[in-house]
Amino acid sequence: MERLKLQNVTLTWLDGGVTHLDGGAMFGVVPKALWSRKYKVNENNQIELRTDPILIQADGVNYLMETGIGSGKLDERQKRNFGVTAESRLLESLDELGIVPGEIDFVLMTHMHFDHACGLTERVDGEYQSVFPNARIITSDVEWAEIREPNIRSQNTYWKENWEEISGQVETFTGEWSHGPIRMVHTGGHSDGHSILIVEDVEDTVIHMADLMPTHAHMNPLWVLAYDDYPMDSIAAKEKWMKYGKEKQVWFTFYHDAVYRAFKLDQDGKIGESIERQL
Numbered sequence: 376m377e378r379l380k381l382q383n384v385t386l387t388w389l390d391g392g393v394t395h396l397d398g399g400a401m402f403g404v405v406p407k408a409l410w411s412r413k414y415k416v417n418e419n420n421q422i423e424l425r426t427d428p429i430l431i432q433a434d435g436v437n438y439l440m441e442t443g444i445g446s447g448k449l450d451e452r453q454k455r456n457f458g459v460t461a462e463s464r465l466l467e468s469l470d471e472l473g474i475v476p477g478e479i480d481f482v483l484m485t486h487m488h489f490d491h492a493c494g495l496t497e498r499v500d501g502e503y504q505s506v507f508p509n510a511r512i513i514t515s516d517v518e519w520a521e522i523r524e525p526n527i528r529s530q531n532t533y534w535k536e537n538w539e540e541i542s543g544q545v546e547t548f549t550g551e552w553s554h555g556p557i558r559m560v561h562t563g564g565h566s567d568g569h570s571i572l573i574v575e576d577v578e579d580t581v582i583h584m585a586d587l588m589p590t591h592a593h594m595n596p597l598w599v600l601a602y603d604d605y606p607m608d609s610i611a612a613k614e615k616w617m618k619y620g621k622e623k624q625v626w627f628t629f630y631h632d633a634v635y636r637a638f639k640l641d642q643d644g645k646i647g648e649s650i651e652r653q654l
Contacts, residue, residue, distance in 0.1 A: 376468065377636045377650055379626060381576040384433040384556055386628065388636050388652075389468035391428045391443020394490060395421035395458025401589070403601040413592035415633075421458050423633040424589065425652070426490050428465060430472070431483075431574065433556050437474065438481045439507070440572060440583065441630050442494025448536070449493075457490075465494050466506070479507040483559060484514040485585035486569045487522045491630070492537040503540045515561045516547035518568025528604065529566070562587060562616075564609030565600065571616065580625040581637075587613050589631040591638065591646065 379386040398420050402410040407420075416422050431438040443463035453459070466476060484491065495512070496503040525533040538545075552559045558573045565586040574581035586602075587609050588594060596613040599606045620627060621640045628637045638649035 379637050379650055381579040384574055384576040387430045389428045389430055390464040391426040392463040393461040394424045396424055398422045400601045403599050405598050414590060424631040425633055427630060436480050436555060437478055438483055439479050440483045441491045444490050445493030463494055476507050477509050479510045482507055482510045482512045486518050486566045488532040489534050495537055496540050503536050505541045511546050512541055512544045513546055513552055515568040515570050516549050519545060519547045521568055562612040564605050564612050565603050567604060580623055581628055582616060582620050582625050583628045591632055591635050
C-alpha cells in the first residue's frame with residue numbers, strides 16, 4: 376500500500392476495486408487524439424479507473440475518504456457495463472493495517488455516486504447493513520438531498536442500497552466542514568453536491584480534487600467529464616484550486632488514477648515530486 380507521510384498526518388491508499396469506463400465519456404468534448412496521448416486506452420476505448428479509498432490518520436483519528444465499489448454489490452451486467460475487473464478489498468486492506476471497520480471514526484464522502492459509495496453498506500443474510508457502524512458519515516447537504524431524491528439523470532448512479540441503512544449516521548454540511556486537519560469544501564460541478572477535501576499539516580497541504588480531476592490527465596481546467604452535471608462549475612472550481620495548489624506547492628491526491636497516487640506541480644504546471652501506484 377502506498378503512503379504519503381506528512382509531519383502529523385499519514386495517508387494510505389487502500390484497494391477499493393477497478394473499473395474501466397469509456398474514454399470519451401471521461402474526457403467529454405476533448406478529442407481522443409489529444410487525451411489518448413496522456414492516458415492509456417484499451418481496444419474498447421476504455422480507460423482504467425481505480426476506486427481506491429484513502430485512509431487518513433491524524434491525532435489518533437481514522438478518517439476514510441470514499442469507500443470503493445464494494446464487494447458483491449454489482450451484478451454481472453453491471454460489472455460488464457462498468458468494466459469491473461476487480462471488486463473491492465477494502466476490508467482486507469484495513470485488516471492488513473490492523474484496523475477493524477468499527478475503528479473508522481469518519482467516512483468522508485466527496486459525493487455519493489455508486490463508484491464512491493457502494494462500500495458504505497454490505498448485504499448480510501439478505502439485508503443491507505452499515506459497514507462502518509461507528510463512523511460519522513460526512514457529505515454536503517446538497518449531495519445528501521439528491522441521493523435521496525435523484526433526478527432523471529442522476530438516478531442511475533444514486534442507489535438506495537448505498538444510503539438507506541446508513542442514513543442515521545450521516546451528518547451534512549453547508550459550504551464547508553472541518554475536523555482536525557481536514558476541511559471539506561462544497562464545489563458542485565461533477566454533481567451538484569460535489570466537494571473537495573483539503574488537509575493542512577504544518578507546512579504541508581493536500582488537496583483532493585475528487586472527480587473534478589479524477590486523473591492526472593485532467594489537469595487542464597477545460598478537460599471535464601461528460602458525466603459532469605454542471606461542467607462550467609467544474610471548470611471554475613478547477614481553475615481556482617489548481618491555481619491555489621500550484622502556488623502553495625500542495626500535494627494533489629487521487630482516488631481514480633491508475634498511475635499516480637499523489638503529486639506536486641512545479642511552477643510550469645508539470646508533474647514534479649510524485650507517488651506512483653505500485654503495480
